[in-house]
Amino acid sequence: MLAEADSSSGRGAFITVEGGDGAGKTTLAKSLADCLGQAGRAVRLTFEPGGTRLGRQLRTLVLDPQLDMGDWDETWLFLAARASHVNEVLKPALAAGELVFSDRYSDSTLAYQGYGRGLDLERLRRLNAEATQGLRPDLTLLLDVSAEIGLARTRARSSEGDRIGDADLAFHRRVNAGFRTLAAEQRERIVSIDASRSASSVLTDALTIVNDWLDARCGDS
Numbered sequence: 001m002l003a004e005a006d007s008s009s010g011r012g013a014f015i016t017v018e019g020g021d022g023a024g025k026t027t028l029a030k031s032l033a034d035c036l037g038q039a040g041r042a043v044r045l046t047f048e049p050g051g052t053r054l055g056r057q058l059r060t061l062v063l064d065p066q067l068d069m070g071d072w073d074e075t076w077l078f079l080a081a082r083a084s085h086v087n088e089v090l091k092p093a094l095a096a097g098e099l100v101f102s103d104r105y106s107d108s109t110l111a112y113q114g115y116g117r118g119l120d121l122e123r124l125r126r127l128n129a130e131a132t133q134g135l136r137p138d139l140t141l142l143l144d145v146s147a148e149i150g151l152a153r154t155r156a157r158s159s160e161g162d163r164i165g166d167a168d169l170a171f172h173r174r175v176n177a178g179f180r181t182l183a184a185e186q187r188e189r190i191v192s193i194d195a196s197r198s199a200s201s202v203l204t205d206a207l208t209i210v211n212d213w214l215d216a217r218c219g220d221s
């Protein structure tokens with residue numbers, strides 16, 4: 001089995017933003033990248049599935065509501081998108097010393113395919129480690145909001161559904177509970193933020209967490 005490693009072997013820092021549908025990840029990741037970029041840091045904003053050309057094609061397939069697929073088929077598509085993301089975007093950006101924000105990464109597979117679909121968590125962890133070549137986030141911001149609030153936000157934004165977003169409420173509740181379990185298990189890496197509040201309150205908290213983390217990391221080196 002591949003050993004998991006954080007990005008500290010490179011010069012950059014790898015921060016992921018996770019949470020259920022409509023938690024506000026994309027909104028937050030963009031704002032964080034803007035704020036820290038304006039503060040003079042070399043920042044890279046990327047996302048899954050879809051941070052590469054292959055990833056965007058796989059995203060279209062995996063979210064297509066007209067396409068039936070098994071739970072493991074779905075999983076392999078997310079893992080293939082992740083493998084290309086690691087090779088083409090994440091590793092080069094971290095090697096160049098960038099501060100990388102990824103809107104979703106490997107915790108999403110544990111939450112959605114593991115806790116949501118009920119697939120074997122240990123197998124998913126092993127496959128994640130292979131697809132990522134052991135690249136773990138240094139810090140993860142978990143946007144915690146109820147499935148009801150999250151889905152109401154995404155449905156207010158668009159009536160167009162997708163294969164995973166359209167799953168029933170019980171599925172989305174399991175996903176959110178799964179994210180909370182992951183956060184409780186890995187307090188050193190995953191920090192939860194109450195995302196039921198305004199986007200500006202969420203951003204303020206996230207900036208404090210990230211800046212404190214960056215300062216502490218700087219002090220350690």
Ligand code: Z5A
Nearest residue numbers: 021022023024025026027078108109112153157165198199
């Ligand atoms: N998936 C998976 O199953 N396994 C995996 O391994 C991976 C992913 C990587 C696509 O991801 C799907 O793939 C996703 C999980 C699954 N499930 N679905 N569907 P995605 O990230 O592209 O999809 P998403 O989570 O549904 O993204 P989203 O709908 O765009 O949600 P978001 O990024 O968390 O929220 P947002 O776009 O920032 O905001 C949504 C709306 O709420 C928008 O109108 C905002 O203006 C508004 N908003 C944002 N923040 C707030 C606050 N704080 N208050 C009020 N309104 C807000």
